Amino acid sequence: MSLHADNVTLALGGRPVLAGITADFAKGGVIAIVGPNGAGKSTLLSCLAGLLKPDGGAVTLDGAPVAPMPGRQRAGRIAFLAQTPEIAWDVDVRTFVGLGRTPHIGAFGPSAEDHAAIRAAIAAASLQTFVDRPVTRLSGGERARALIARGLAGQTDWLLADEPLTGLDPGHALDALALFRRMAHDEGKGVIVTLHDLNLAARFADRVLVLNEGRLVVDGAPDTALTPETLSDVYGVVVRRHAGEGGPLIEVLGRAG
């Protein structure tokens, strides 16, 4: 039961973005993808979600290639949350979260099960007081939580989220990460997120993939992946790693060189 990227290459607009990435993703853990801007994190995530078809190589879900899968079947197993989602109409939060049920809703409209899933997702993201508010009038952080709730509503095996913590205050960022960990550890789901905050990645991810210029630099536990040497190479900054109270603390001292 795994999502597998096999030597995935992809060029967008003539520019190579992914240059041969091979990695196996297992359920039951939170996997973070980190790397500098333009490293190919979002593109890799889109490939894993089956939304972009690799030029070379393939992404498979339990052995079957993801990209050619019928949309509904794919969406019923993998939820994907884009970084800056377009929201065209000022629908309320309940409707917005309910869109996450799209792959499950039958011909006769939402069932009791669908409504229950939507309510559970709203509760998990602590959005109960916002259900009737138009999504377009939420603050950035509230919107990010609504987005996560939409991802939960589908109750898929996999949740792939691009920068899900953008705009969240420290408290809600921790809530979201705790939610991801519960989903992965208690419910056995697969959670793959791209992150910019190295400290959160170091503390809360079970596994970290470091990407740079479309290549996979390191893949392993946070302790082995996020070493000062790797980070210095990849980001071009001088980094010191401390033992903080709640876990490792990565301090960026300045530009390298």
Added chain:
Amino acid sequence: MKLRSPWLICSVLLALLVVLFGVSLCAGRVWAPWSAWTSGGADPRWAIVFGLRLPRTILAILVGGALGLSGAALQGYTRNPLADPAALGVSTSAALGAVLTLYLGTAGEATWVLPVAAMIGAGLGVAALLSLAGITSSIVTFILAGFVIQTVCGSAIALALNLAPNPWAVNEIVNWLMGSLADRSVDEVKLAAPGILLGGLLLLTLGRSLDALTLGEQGARSLGVDLSRTRWLMLIGVAVAVGSSVAVTGVISFVGLITPHLLRPLLGSKPSAVLLPSFVGGAVMTLAADILVRMTPAASEIKLSVAMAILGGPFFLAMLISMRRRLA
């Protein structure tokens, strides 16, 4: 914003439609009371009610419904509140298809020639629109693409008028271009109904895909929506429904634009919530306008398209002002 139940809104609209249906059979130059309906032909007004007003009323409902629903579906698909079959040139391209058959004289050969040509015209219009602006979905590109299609088709129609072989052809084209429901018979109902019902049903199946498109094309795809299937259903549905409508009534604008706008404050902006109500609402609006047109005391009856434009212009202006205020 307190939303009412969609069933309640639909019931109210349907009740309104039933009342207007009755009024429409009675109202006109000659008032036909209930006694005339039940006379079974003894009263000369019986022929007016069942021979003239009944087909006209049914056509108003079908055409208004088709335009309202097409507008709602186009707005949902393009995520653009200004989308409308007439404003985006689809009605004009349908009209061009029909005008060409009048110009070439082929319209008279068989009754199906003109409607089929109108449907093909509408289909090409929607296809051109989606290929010119479909990828970006930016409001500006869309309006510009619609403007281009409308201008090109409009000038082609003008050219057909210019080069028309004889004054009768010109007369026929002009008369037909001024969208109206006057003097339509059961034949026109038979011609338009299948396409409108078929296209309407296709568009009604799109509700969930249109809802998912609220999240943009990538968002919809991530929720499992087959975008190319949605696009084709949209294209065929609008082309068949609008093409059939334009074929029997000519171009009637603003119904598709206004109806969803009036319904959104009541039903919410989820695209699927306004689809079916827009059919009923478009029918109500068109039928009401047609009754008003019949009642106006003028030497010759005002064309429905002209009346709709007179009513729709100010509405469009009000919408523009409120949009500007929101963007400012």
